[in-house]
Amino acid sequence: DGGITQSPKYLFRKEGQNVTLSCEQNLNHDAMYWYRQDPGQGLRLIYYSQIVNDFQKGDIAEGYSVSREKKESFPLTVTSAQKNPTAFYLCASSPQSGQTQYFGPGTRLLVL
């Protein structure tokens, strides 16, 4: 579990502000993912990356952006275009796309 970390644990966003959520893994996994979790909605995929310098949109990518400049890191930016950002955000990684995923502890984003 300690192999994948997220920070911060709680994040507050003001109107019109972009915020960035950090996700780091030392598991040497190729694939990384970002999910959004809302009550009763399960896990919804925002973005995923199968390899460094490559990423793909998930089911709810609008208002979010990512980068994958290093294998260990996959930060998520919640832009001001995301009108309802309050949620629990989970990062995950896996050795190869589609295999068992290992989740980070999550970041709870709240809007002021």
Next chain:
Amino acid sequence: GENVEQHPSTLSVQEGDSAVIKCTYSDSASNYFPWYKQELGKRPQLIIDIRSNVGEKKDQRIAVTLNKTAKHFSLHITETQPEDSAVYFCAASKAPGGSYIPTFGRGTSLIVHP
């Protein structure tokens, strides 16, 4: 794309009873089916998984069954305990490798009453 339906959304049982959670999937090419447990405020963690070449897998009090023909798989928890209370997610994907991303069910909130 893949679609995973999970039922029930909430399950309440007495301690010691059994609990069963069912999932159906749409893509017959899916061949890997993990189950995750998420305690309140915590991260999801894999508790058991099954691949399509196996019909059943057990690990102590938990078991998973897979019916490829009907495209459904189930999680069985026997002798439930209060610490089993959590949200359980099923998922379906192709593995190993490939570019297919796991699709998750919406989750089942299991409540075990002492």
